[in-house]
Amino acid sequence: MTNAIRIRRFEPADCDNILRLILPIQREEFGIEITAGEQPDLLGITSFYQSGRGGFWVAEHEGAIIGTIGLKDIGLDEVGKPQAALRKMFVAAPYRGRPHGVASRLLDHLLADARESGVEDIFLGTTAKFLAAHRFYEKNGFAEIARHDLPASFPLMAVDTKFYVRRLAG
Helix, strand or coil: CHHHEEEEECCHHHHHHHHHHHHHHHHHHCCCCCCHHHCHHHHCHHHHHCCCCCEEEEEEECCEEEEEEEEEEEEECCCCCEEEEEEEEEECHHHCCCCCCHHHHHHHHHHHHHHHCCCCEEEEEECCCCHHHHHHHHHCCCEEECHHHCCCCCCCCCCCCEEEEEECCC
């Protein structure tokens, strides 16, 4: 079945299906009372993510979007190293875990694209509730950092309480 799952770049026609995937995960699975309107990045994916070194990808199975991942270009650090933020990584419940590998494939795609475009550091924020996500990020080379260690340009969300960085260079 993993061969039938394809990772591809976001297209504007995907917007409604992305909202149908992400909002129920946030609200029903994790009890985070957030609307699409409170997430302007989801309403403007092209301008928010697909500029500079950023990008947004979807996992698709039989025409349905089953996963998402975004990379937001957040500029250069004080010594000129390109940095980015990983955002909106969501996978539909039936496709989570080892048999499908959707999360790993999305992350691998993002990391390859980030390396190719010269990104050196990827930061992310998540909520304390996403325990499986914490394990996933740690298993994939992300190290937990304190909030005060985030770059000033990091797009902080009110629900973010746990932060990570993955160094791609050196």
